[in-house]
Amino acid sequence: MTPKYPCFVHFGVTLPTTNRKLSSPMRTRHSVAWALVFLLHAAAQTPLPSWGEGPSRKAIVHFVEEVTRDNGPQFVPPAERIAVFDNDGTLWCEQPMYVQLAFALDRVKALAPGHPEWKTKAPFHAALTGDLKALASGGEHALIELVMATHAGMTTEEFNIVVKDWMATARHPKTGRLYTEMVYQPMLELLTYLREHGFKPYIVSGGGIEFMRPWSERVYGIPPEQVIGSSIKTKYELLGGKPSIVRLPELNFIDDKSGKPVGIQQYIGRRPIAAFGNSDGDFQMLEWTTSGSGARLGVLVHHDDAVREFAYDRHSSIGRLDRGLDEAPKRNWLVVSMKEDWNQIFPISK
Secondary structure, eight states: OOOSSOEEEETTEEEEOOSSOOOHHHHHHHHHHHHHHHHHHHHHHSSSTTBOSSHHHHHHHHHHHHHHSTTOTTOOOGGGOEEEEOOBTTTBOOOSSOHHHHHHHHHHHHHGGGOGGGGTSTTHHHHHHTOHHHHHHTHHHHHHHHHHHHHOSSBHHHHHHHHHHHHTTOBOTTTOOBGGGOBOHHHHHHHHHHHHTTOEEEEEEEEEHHHHHHHHHHHHSOOGGGEEEEEEEEEEEEETTEEEEEEEEEEEEOOSTTHHHHHHHHHTOSOOSEEEESSGGGHHHHHHHHTSSSSOEEEEEEOBOTTTSOBOOTTOSSSOOSHHHHHTTTTTOEEEEHHHHBSOSSOOOO
């Protein structure tokens, strides 16, 4: 028996039809409906939809197809499909200051009532008054002193709560968005695309490991055990009879520049086959990754879109990209232009 309303099944989408002769307006609407179905389905099946149809997207897709093609000459077993990503400037916005620095400055203000001496003591005075130029003049030593004062002296569980609470309300000074909404939509798509093809993505960042772990899984889909970053020393203690890990005001490891390959070896134990960064701080990570045998992919995100984000590279104090730009061509690294290669920068606001 023929059903009253038979169906067409096309591209995995089912639409009811009718045996009755359609009027011209109805035929037009029917054609439009089919066109929309086709376009929506095509968009859903297109890898990396926020990436423009250019050489960058094609190179990434080609690499993934090559290393995942069974019995192909470049095939890589799933266990070896390790991809590493810098965080600041690669997965989310790092201008006009690193997000963790904004967190540290807010922590100084929150803790200041218990430290009246900070009103006149560097670098805390600069932090309290918002004098970023004076803070920067103190160099790395000043930043480390801020981190020690604001990130230590508590358990890892307490610090986790502090970070989560801050991330829930802290907003970017230019866009007014939550910092967790300042992530790059094309990179979120790339993470998903890689996972769908058997890759295991890791964050390898100069930022604090315990600062990123509380929210990395929710924002990026990367669990805390796949986050590598800089760290301070910790120790095991019984506090009130409760086993605890206490954060100490001493540096343990700086996961930046040449420290990144070291961190990768310590935490992962495999050389990645793909590495993504945006600054010269990621140079050694890309160098280590792409010097291995077989198919390799090194990618640098170039911040060249002053309208939709920020434009900076060789002369920036944050996310400086100089040597990487010079050496990328001869090392066959892909330089992704945010302006030319990305149709969209940030996720659509909810």
